[in-house]
Amino acid sequence: MALMPKRVKFRKIQKGRVKGNATRGNFVAFGEYGIQALEPGRISAQTIEAGRVVASQAVKGGGKLYIRIFPQKSVTSIPAETRMGKGKGEIDYWAAVVKPGTILYEISGLSEEAARAAFARVSHKMPVTCRFVGRRPTI
Template sequence: MLAPKRAKFRKQFRGRMCGRETRGTEIEFGEFALQAVTSGWLSSRQIESARKVLTRYTQKGGRVWIRIFPDKPITDKPPEVR
């Protein structure tokens, strides 16, 4: 699983998502790409599960480049708190 090696503080402020990213929207490596349709934060588990599916689909000859990194920790309220 992907995780930052060093961070001064364990949890970040949530911030806000505005606009769309213009960089990194083109395919730079390979022939196929997995592209997000909507904006959102991805956790390391989601990235890892996508990587597993892609490596299983491409079998031996394929290579997978992951160009995103989960450097923002995603936390959730525990059940039955509200």
């Protein structure tokens, strides 16, 4: 089942623009390794779920998977061959807005090679280019 908010203040949201780099959620906080977005974009709830399925198959109970993004923006669309006017379309899907530098998923309890292999499969599903990152050393 795809992710979506339980309730929102407004059903239909304006499109907006994704400007600048991520200032929050831009470092590995929960796991040991993560996958980081390198370009801006919107990731649909279905895509997030597809990445979760692939990553959880790689983990296979040996580690823990963390999803760091949540689809909270509704994306609307009007049916094809519809005349202009008649208002804004109905909600088509829910999407997460991603800025460059945002951590998408994290994994703990796996070796680096296994985590790299898992995130390589996840990055093929994502609509934005991604890279593998490790946890920063703490002082």
